[in-house]
Amino acid sequence: MEPRPPSPPDVRAMTAELLALDRTLGARHAAPVALRSVRAVEAAEAVGALGTAAADPADLADLAEFFEVAAWILFDAERHGPSYRLNRRALALTRRLPGEERSIELLVLSVLSMQQAHLMRPRASLRTSAAVLAGRDLPPRVAALFHVRQARAYAQLGDGARALRSLDTAREMSADGPSKRDPAWSWWFDRAELDGHHGLVLADLGDAEGAAALLHAAVASDGGPAYRALFAADLARVLARAGAWRETDALLSALAESAPRMGSVRALNSLRQAVAAVGEGRRVPRALRGTTEDLAGLLARELPRGRPGEEEVHHPPTEPTESR
Incomplete structure (x- = not known):
């Protein structure tokens, strides 16, 4: 008896799981799940358990959405190589859909x-x-x-x-x-x-x-996805570069409390830039220097440099294909 072919993965369920993780915990925590899910889907494609050559448009749309959600998460996790590749896959799939179903493009x-x-x-x-x-x-x-x-x-x-x-x-x-x-x-x-x-x-x-x-x-706006912590981190960076030391200290002190829960790697890297801007500043109050030293230590623990899979920041190898 020939072995039964593996069941195709439930792409919609995977997409829903990734969206929920990204919205509640952010890309830092969703990225490993995204990579595992992508490997599972691509393994199923490789053995024919998930075909796309003559797939139904609804299945193609589901697969395109899955790759795009994974690509977004990896982008916010500063994993630009795999993010770019998955965006290209999503783009190719959307362009096989009927025109009225191509909004995800x-x-x-x-x-x-x-x-x-x-x-x-x-x-x-x-x-x-x-x-x-x-x-x-x-x-x-x-x-x-x-x-x-x-x-x-x-x-x-x-x-x-x-x-x-x-x-x-x-x-x-x-x-x-x-x-x-x-x-x-x-x-x-x-x-x-x-x-x-x-x-x-x-x-x-x-x-x-x-x-x-x-x-x-x-x-100040309530609600919204987890990645919007990026705006608070960017605000700290702007204030630090402007030399607004009192406002910078107040904001960085508050962000130090929330940084361990911050899911956007882009936001954490922006906080690092704010810390660096304070370090390069003149007449920085002693209290602010203490705040940034504490925050730098916290960031090193939360997102160590050189951790496999983190901060993979490099230019994609080719230009994307624009909308037709």
Whole structure:
């Protein structure tokens, strides 16, 4: 009797588990599960237990969503090599779907554009976002999201006028709130998200005061996914680089309490940058130096440098394929 072929993995259940982990605990804790799940799915593909060559569109959509969720988690965990690879897999799968079912392609491209900016590749980020904005009639919230991606790229290139125009457009397009055309995946792009990214753009442009005000607003918003701790860490970094020592000390003291529960590796790395900025500062109060020394020790324990799988930060080998 021939051995029974293995049962295909339940991709939807895996995706739901990853989403729940990411929302509650963050990427730091979800990344190992994401990698195990990806290995299980790819092993099933290798032995034919999970076929994609002539798969039903619904199955392709489920698989694309799974790879994209895993890619997002690995991005927030600073695992950019596997994140990029899985985003490319998700993108290839979405482009085999009927046109009306391809909205997740836009999510993949938005993450790719953000990843490129995070890795300081603004021209690549700008190409990705510009191709999407030029190519189709987008729902308002999605269009606003890609204008935000454009703004960050322009800011990194030093083009403040275009960056601010892109932000103005994003605010205009999202002023009326959600629309019926917005895809379900865009739920997280709300006022707090826009404020936070607006603040990051202003920080890139050297407007520390404006950046701090918007990041304060984003941090003050209740709810939202776990990765939004990033905005608080970025606020600390902005304040430290501006030499606002009293505000920096108050915020870093508070963040030291929450850092062990912080699930975003990007946020923890931003805290490291804030600590470094204090270390390079002048006339830093003794109390703040003590705070940063304690926080540096905590960060070393929570996210040791050189731990296998952590801080895998490198440039993807090729450009992503933009939206068609």
